[in-house]
Amino acid sequence: MAELGVNIDHIATLRQARLGIDPEPVYAAAIAEQNGADQITVHLREDRRHIQLRDVKLLRQTVQTRLNLEMAATEEMVSIAQTIKPDTVTLVPEKREELTTEGGLKLSEHYRSMIKNLKESGIEVSVFIEPDPKMIKLAIKYDVDAVEIHTGAYSNLKNSKEIEAELQRIEKAVKMISAANLRVVAGHGLNYHNIKKIVEIEGIEEYNIGHSIICRAVFSGLAEAVYSMKLLVE
Numbered sequence: 207m208a209e210l211g212v213n214i215d216h217i218a219t220l221r222q223a224r225l226g227i228d229p230e231p232v233y234a235a236a237i238a239e240q241n242g243a244d245q246i247t248v249h250l251r252e253d254r255r256h257i258q259l260r261d262v263k264l265l266r267q268t269v270q271t272r273l274n275l276e277m278a279a280t281e282e283m284v285s286i287a288q289t290i291k292p293d294t295v296t297l298v299p300e301k302r303e304e305l306t307t308e309g310g311l312k313l314s315e316h317y318r319s320m321i322k323n324l325k326e327s328g329i330e331v332s333v334f335i336e337p338d339p340k341m342i343k344l345a346i347k348y349d350v351d352a353v354e355i356h357t358g359a360y361s362n363l364k365n366s367k368e369i370e371a372e373l374q375r376i377e378k379a380v381k382m383i384s385a386a387n388l389r390v391v392a393g394h395g396l397n398y399h400n401i402k403k404i405v406e407i408e409g410i411e412e413y414n415i416g417h418s419i420i421c422r423a424v425f426s427g428l429a430e431a432v433y434s435m436k437l438l439v440e
């Protein structure tokens with residue numbers, strides 16, 4: 207059965223809007239876990255726009271499932287990961303000006319020693335790449351434990367033929383990764399509609415989903431939140 211990793215970055219986005227203490231990502235992680243999340247995912251970005259180092263440290267102590275740290279492949283981040291020891295590190299590309307992770311990693315020799323060092327610290331290493339055979343071959347060569355397929359292109363498509371072609375590209379990628387005995391993960395841009403076709407692909411073991419879940423949570427909680435305040439005002 208496939209597992210669900212819940213990305214709680216946007217709980218922290220909301221908190222950083224006021225630079226206060228609410229909403230607390232640790233609470234969000236606990237609620238996600240109590241409701242079936244198999245993993246909590248956070249992205250500690252270089253610009254610290256949402257998740258802070260303090261969040262990762264606290265989550266390491268409180269997460270009862272698994273903690274997946276998304277991070278750029280920099281010396282600073284490797285050293286943070288080696289200190290905090292998340293269960294998994296997912297290496298992602300990072301650009302300061304982007305709104306969210308755009309495109310997959312362009313793997314090169316630069317990554318090989320980082321992957322090795324992280325693995326030697328007892329951390330599972332995953333790389334976030336496009337469903338591109340060339341990149342998958344490099345991921346296998348660099349001895350990663352898992353590959354997260356970037357589903358952003360699929361999520362952005364509107365044309366049904368193009369969607370079908372992208373799904374086939376993802377399916378081929380899943381087969382290639384599984385054949386190398388690596389864990390197959392998928393994520394980015396997945397929502398309550400486009401997830402349906404992705405889950406039909408056999409072999410994907412885990413999905414990392416954030417934005418759509420936090421958006422749904424805002425609306426599913428809004429009625430109760432207004433009503434509770436109305437009672438106090440009255």
Ligand code: PXP
Pocket residue numbers: 213215249276296298306307334354392393394395396414415416417418
């Ligand atoms: N997987 C990776 C590697 C990501 O970088 C992100 C976004 O931080 C996600 C999954 C989750 O994407 P979304 O928030 O669009 O569900």
